[in-house]
Amino acid sequence: MAMGAAALLLGLFLGFHGARRNLPMALAITAVFAIVGRIARGVSASGMLAGAVIAFILAGRDVRAFVVLLIVFLLTLAATRLGRSRKQQLHVAEPESGRSASQVMANLSIAGLVLALPDFHAGYLLALAALAEAASDTASSEIGSVFRGKTVLITNWKEVTPGTDGGISVSGTLAATLAALAVAATSRILGLASTSQAAMIAGAGVFGMLVDSVIGAAFERRGYLNNDLVNLLGTASAVGLAALIA
Template sequence: MNQEMPIWRRTIPESRDKAQSKMLTWVVGVLLMFGAFAPLIAAAKLSLPLWPLGRPFLFSAAFAALVLALRAATPAASAIGFLICFILAQAPAEWSRYTPGAVARPLWPALLVVFILTFAATRYGRARKESRGLSESRRGRRASQIVANLGVAGLFAAAGHYEGCIVALAEAAADTVSSEIGQATGHPARLLTTGKVVAPGTNGGVTLAGTLAGLAAAAIVVGIGTMHLLSWRPLGTMWIAAAAGLFFDSLLGATLERRGLLGNDLVNFASTLFAASIASVLR
């Protein structure tokens, strides 16, 4: 039996959306590849032992394989996830021994929590979301979606901006959880800019249940990301930055995305970048 082609439900022209996603994937993907393997190249030039990279490499490969096995992402998306995980797993903890005064800050636990939260939220109320045409594809997330949600975290980690990386992860978790929970409950959403009642899944629409779930998810990720610190002071600032990114995402959705100027991938990337930048300024 021939399957029907999926109906395009977005306001942005499909060709423009695909072009934006493709550009984002290639540009950020190349930067992530450089960020993942730059320490390896630098260590080789300095004749440093490469064995510290063994554990991060194996962990990242296992993580990517798990994501692929659970059909949470396509093969290409899993490969991008490997690069991001490799960056977070090796920097700066594994290489701090070579840098006098460096502090080992484990970043991968926050990434793992993001995966657990988003995986659970995506599957919560899946049958109801599928009946409304709002569910994620059963083939898993595409490479552009992984880049859009986690690319900023990988780039900030590669650049050594710890707070920005954690906040980008927290915003990505908050955005996905809020959208998935809001759509699963079926409660009417309200447009962020006008307060007008709109259908669940509408760009820029927010629900109370989804927003609270998203803010809680951000708090969990920030808490896991800062659990090794002796002070809890940064937690509040980082959570506020993640929350600001969540509402910025809805603002872009209610304006530029609804007008067909930006696709969802660029909106998500811009929102995580906005949140991470706020965290870097306020640290």
């Protein structure tokens, strides 16, 4: 299903933007990115293919958007690698092979969809908000499970084991905020957003992370939703907030 969604996004992008002159360069950038991501074990083989589609769409629209994606990848890779032994003890470590296609699409498909469509008002800002949420949510879960400290369920504030769906901590929330700010700052430096828009991007990213935690506590923890769908809904909430503000 994830690869089918990736193929659909690629078809949409080529249908609307296939005449762009920068596509050969975008393809070259994507190839290097995909290979490096796989060698670094940031993604599995299927995750590499799905990520390549998103990277191609972003690079094809504006190479600066790809740079933001690269920052997200580096942030999430570093957060995932940090404290791996403790995460293994808690049984929350990502597989050695890297994130799968379904995980990649859950976090990045909305950003790809927004930029695969024809230009519309605030399109880039919505995509950047989606990327900020992806970085924020990953940093929250990966960093929060490493540092020892109190973790509470976001819905009732009862203490839970680090790594529990819907659990939040001071360290995880701080990491999430810094990750969203890093994406927003990169967007501002590259000229993709004004200062006020960058603040909106960061705020939407953190908001989406919190929504992800609420949904995780209410539904994923009880087995009603899987993690990929929760991540997708969290990203959608960030984009929704950005759309209301933009």
